[in-house]
Amino acid sequence: MTAEIYLVVLMLVLVALFFIVPRLVGNWLKYRGTRVIICPETRRPAAVEVDTRHAEWSSLAGQTDLRLKNCTRWPEKKDCGQECLLQIELAPEECLAxxxxxxxxxxxxxxxxxxxxxxxxxxxxxxxxxxxxxxxxxxxxxxxxxxxxxxxxxxxxxxxxxxxxxxxxxxxxxxxxxxxxxxxxxxxx
Ligand SMILES: [Zn+2]
Structure with a gap:
């Protein structure tokens, strides 16, 4: 019985190593860092950071979901619709500071x-x-x-x-x- 438990644990570790970890790290590398986008409301530049942890874990559910962790227009505009995320989704490397x-x-x-x-x-x-x-x-x-x-x-x-x-x-x-x-x-x- 003990050997069966070890086997299950080993398989879970292998699944994590080969499927979960690369996806988590990949999304962290892709969305980390400060980005400069054009705020859809003001049409002026604003600096934002993506919530990489949310992006990582949402990717495990099938589709990466982006949301902001910081914006230079916050806290005044904390409740904005975050439409600027579209710019990051379309060209994540282009807007990286x-x-x-x-x-x-x-x-x-x-x-x-x-x-x-x-x-x-x-x-x-x-x-x-x-x-x-x-x-x-x-x-x-x-x-x-x-x-x-x-x-x-x-x-x-x-x-x-x-x-x-x-x-x-x-x-x-x-x-x-x-x-x-x-x-x-x-x-x-
Ligand atoms: Zn010089």
């Missing part, structure tokens, strides 16, 4: 050192950007719902130049103008 930024840096060069953005390391060496005020900023300082507008007014800066610019700005007395002029000439033209 990370992908929007990666596409923007593609084929561009750092405004300071002119090096192209290749194989961006989003984990350790995130690229930055320079605003109209010539100050470099990191993406963590930018509200995601403003990304479409920011991309129109800012210039791309590589991670190394952003670190140097930040150091120069915060420790101006330690950096000579000669060093800065040689490296930052392109940025000021």
């Amino acid at each position: 990370r992908n929007i930024l990666t596409r923007w840096y593609d084929q561009k060069k750092c405004v300071y050192c002119a090096r192209p953005f290749e194989d961006i390391d989003w984990a350790a060496h995130k690229p930055a950007l320079m605003g109209p005020d010539r100050k470099t900023v990191e993406w963590s300082e930018i509200p995601p719902e403003t990304i479409p507008d920011v991309l129109k007014t800012h210039l791309p800066v590589c991670w190394s130049c952003h670190i140097m610019e930040t150091f120069r700005r915060e420790h101006a007395d330690l950096v000579t103008d000669r060093d800065y002029d040689a490296r930052g000439k392109a940025a000021r033209v």
